[in-house]
Amino acid sequence: MHALVQAMRDVLHQSAANGTDVVALALDTTGSSVIPVDAQLRPLDEYLLWCDHRAHKEAHQITALAHSEDLEAIEWCGGFYSHEWGFAKLLYWLRNNPEKRKFFATALEHCDMVAATLIGITEPTLVPRSVCAMGHKWLWNPRWGGLPSQEFLSRLDPLFDGIRDKLDGIYRTSECIAGHLSHHWAREMGLKSGIPIPVGAFDAHWDAIGAGCREGDIVNVVGTSTCIIAISSETRLVPGVCGVVPGSVHPEFTGIEAGLSATGDIFEAIARRAATDVRTLSEGLEEYRPGQTGLLRLSWDNGDRTILVNAELGGMTIGWNLMHTAKDELFAAIEGTAFHTRIILERMSQHHVPVERVINAGGIPQNNVVLNQVYADVLGKTVLVPDGIPTSLGSGIFAFIAAGVFTSIEEAQQKMCLPFKAYTPRAEAVERYNELFRLYREVYFAFGRRESAAATMGDVLPELRRIAARTRIAASEM
Numbered sequence: 001m002h003a004l005v006q007a008m009r010d011v012l013h014q015s016a017a018n019g020t021d022v023v024a025l026a027l028d029t030t031g032s033s034v035i036p037v038d039a040q041l042r043p044l045d046e047y048l049l050w051c052d053h054r055a056h057k058e059a060h061q062i063t064a065l066a067h068s069e070d071l072e073a074i075e076w077c078g079g080f081y082s083h084e085w086g087f088a089k090l091l092y093w094l095r096n097n098p099e100k101r102k103f104f105a106t107a108l109e110h111c112d113m114v115a116a117t118l119i120g121i122t123e124p125t126l127v128p129r130s131v132c133a134m135g136h137k138w139l140w141n142p143r144w145g146g147l148p149s150q151e152f153l154s155r156l157d158p159l160f161d162g163i164r165d166k167l168d169g170i171y172r173t174s175e176c177i178a179g180h181l182s183h184h185w186a187r188e189m190g191l192k193s194g195i196p197i198p199v200g201a202f203d204a205h206w207d208a209i210g211a212g213c214r215e216g217d218i219v220n221v222v223g224t225s226t227c228i229i230a231i232s233s234e235t236r237l238v239p240g241v242c243g244v245v246p247g248s249v250h251p252e253f254t255g256i257e258a259g260l261s262a263t264g265d266i267f268e269a270i271a272r273r274a275a276t277d278v279r280t281l282s283e284g285l286e287e288y289r290p291g292q293t294g295l296l297r298l299s300w301d302n303g304d305r306t307i308l309v310n311a312e313l314g315g316m317t318i319g320w321n322l323m324h325t326a327k328d329e330l331f332a333a334i335e336g337t338a339f340h341t342r343i344i345l346e347r348m349s350q351h352h353v354p355v356e357r358v359i360n361a362g363g364i365p366q367n368n369v370v371l372n373q374v375y376a377d378v379l380g381k382t383v384l385v386p387d388g389i390p391t392s393l394g395s396g397i398f399a400f401i402a403a404g405v406f407t408s409i410e411e412a413q414q415k416m417c418l419p420f421k422a423y424t425p426r427a428e429a430v431e432r433y434n435e436l437f438r439l440y441r442e443v444y445f446a447f448g449r450r451e452s453a454a455a456t457m458g459d460v461l462p463e464l465r466r467i468a469a470r471t472r473i474a475a476s477e478m
Helices: 002-015 056-068 086-096 110-119 133-139 152-157 165-166 182-188 203-210 264-273 279-283 326-350 370-381 393-403 409-416 425-447 461-477
Strands: 034-037 108-109 129-132 171-172 176-182 195-198 215-223 226-232 244-246 254-260 297-298 316-318 355-363 383-386 420-423
Touching: 002 182, 002 215, 034 355, 056 152, 086 108, 086 133, 108 110, 108 133, 108 165, 110 129, 110 133, 110 176, 110 195, 129 133, 129 165, 129 254, 133 171, 133 244, 133 254, 152 165, 171 355, 195 393, 203 215, 203 226, 203 355, 203 393, 203 409, 215 326, 215 420, 226 326, 264 279, 264 326, 264 383, 279 326, 279 425, 297 326, 316 425, 316 461, 326 420, 326 425, 355 370, 370 383, 370 425, 393 409, 425 461
Parallel strands: 129 171, 215 355, 355 383
Antiparallel strands: 034 108, 176 195, 215 226, 226 254, 244 254, 297 316, 383 420
16 A cells, blocks of 8 residues: 555656646555455455465365355356466465464455545445456356355355455446545645545456457566456357456457466566576577477466466477577577467367457556567467557556546547557468477477377477477578
C-alpha cells in the first residue's frame, strides 16, 4: 500500500495532473497471488505470489480427486489444477502454518485485497470478489453454484472444513463497482474521496482489453511469463488450457486463458549466466536466420503452464556443440517460446476457438523486433503489436467505464487503444520453422508426459544439424 501511494503521487507529479481530476481508480494485479487474512482483513503472512510453485503436491491431489469424483470444474480448467492457483496455495499454507490457522478467516486474491483496503472494507463477507480471479484460479463458476462443494473440499483435506463459507460472498465482473475510495486512502494518494473503484481483475486479462482484443483475437501478453488470452461468444472447453470462465476478460464473453510459465525470465536467466543483460546480449540477433543455431530450446525452465500443466518439468536445450554461445541460446529460446505458443494455439484451434488475429502485447514485444518477427514466422500469421505501451490501458478502460465516461468496452477501445505495427510472415522462414516445429512438437510431448508412449528421437539431432547447415548455405549464397 505504501508503494501504491508513492506511485500515485509520483505519477501525478510527473504528469502535472491534479489529483482532484482523477474520476475513478481501477486495479489489476498478478494472480493467483493469495493472501490469508484474519477476521478484520489483516494479513496473516506474506503473499503467496503468482510464480510460487511450492504447492505442486497439493495441485496434484486436487486434480486426482477431481477426476476420481468426476468434478465438472476440473474440465473447465483444461483437466488439470495448477500449482500456481488459489486452492493449492491456500492448502499448502494451512498445512505449513499450524500456529496461524486459528486466526484464519478467509483468503483473498491481490486485486480484491487492494480494492477492499482502498474502499475501507474490514469484514470478509463484504469483500467483492473478482469473477476473473476466482473463476480462473479457484474453480468458481455460476454453472455449479459458485465454488466446488464443501464435501469435495473436505475430502481433499479436513483443513478445508468450512472453507466454502469463508470464501463465499459477492462475486462480480469488472463492469460492476466494488465500492468508493475512502477518505483515508484518498488523502494518502492525493485524490478525492468517493471516486468509484470497479471490481478488479488480473493484469494479463485487462492488458488484452487494452491491446484491443475482440472475438477472434489471440493476445499474447509477453512479459516475465506469457499469458495467452482470448474471448468467445460461445463457451468451448479446451483440454490442457488453463481456464474457461464466463465474464472474466470481457463481461459479455467467455474468457479463455493459457500461457507459458516463463518467457522473459528465461531470457534474463540466459543473460545472467553470461554475465550480461538481455539488451546487450540481443545485439546482432536481427542477423540470425531460422534454425541457424542448430539448437532446439524447450521453455520449461519454470515448468509447463499449458498444455501439459506440469511444474516438475525443466528447461531443455538440444543440439549443443563446443562453438555455441549464449547469444545462440537466446535466439533459440525466442524460437522455443514461439513454438510453445504455436502448440497452444493449435490446441485452441482444434477445439474451435477462433484464431483470426494474433496480437503481441505486454512489455517485451514493444522492445524486441526479433521476437515479433520470429513469432510471425513460427505461427505463419501476421503478428500485430501495439505501437506504444499497452500495459495498464485495460485498467484505464474499466476506470472510465466505472466513471461513466464510456458506456462500453468497445467504445473505450476505439478511443484509447493504440494503432498496430504489423509483422508479416516470410515464406522461406515459415517453411523452415515448419520443419523445426515438427521436431519441437515430437520432443515436447515425448519428454513432457510421464505416460507418453515410446518415441523415436534418433532423427532430432541430425535434422537440427541438417536444417542449420541449409540455413548457413542459403545465407552464404545471398
